[in-house]
Amino acid sequence: MLFQYYPQVQHSFAFELNKDFHMSAAHFIPSALAGKCQHMHGHTYVINVTIAGNELDETGFLVDFKTVKQAVHDRYDHTLLNDHPEYREQFPTTEVVAREIHRSIQALLDSKSNKPQCLQVIVRETPTSYVIYRPVKNS
Numbered sequence: 001m002l003f004q005y006y007p008q009v010q011h012s013f014a015f016e017l018n019k020d021f022h023m024s025a026a027h028f029i030p031s032a033l034a035g036k037c038q039h040m041h042g043h044t045y046v047i048n049v050t051i052a053g054n055e056l057d058e059t060g061f062l063v064d065f066k067t068v069k070q071a072v073h074d075r076y077d078h079t080l081l082n083d084h085p086e087y088r089e090q091f092p093t094t095e096v097v098a099r100e101i102h103r104s105i106q107a108l109l110d111s112k113s114n115k116p117q118c119l120q121v122i123v124r125e126t127p128t129s130y131v132i133y134r135p136v137k138n139s
Contacts (some may be wrong), residue, residue: 006048007132009119013052017110017116019068020048027081040080041108045097046124047072049105053116062116063109071108097121098133099127108134 018072025135026042053062076084081092086100124130
């Protein structure tokens with residue numbers, strides 16, 4: 001098994017969960033400025049989600065790994081990202097996809113009684129290119 005190491009987020013939470021998964025999806029960036037990316041093409045994305053918190057839920061999970069995967073994989077795998085409502089107002093660049101994955105996961109986590117936090121989302125588009133999204137914390 002191949003293990004991927006990612007940049008770590010500094011935090012003071014007691015628990016940190018990382019979930020990796022793959023998904024295949026197509027997209028295009030409808031702008032001449034995007035060069036070849038303006039044409040529809042696909043990727044086998046590798047996604048990493050980092051979630052942290054201090055409290056476990058009633059089953060002893062920070063959050064179930066399956067829940068994290070389902071929130072993203074079941075939604076986007078084998079789809080055209082441009083067809084999703086969240087990408088109608090903004091192009092589905094890797095940066096935007098990472099931010100949208102964070103938003104959807106954090107919305108899910110906000111409904112949990114133990115209130116875990118999604119600290120970062122990494123979206124690897126190719127073996128040599130990835131984006132890290134970390135939400136800016138308001139002080």
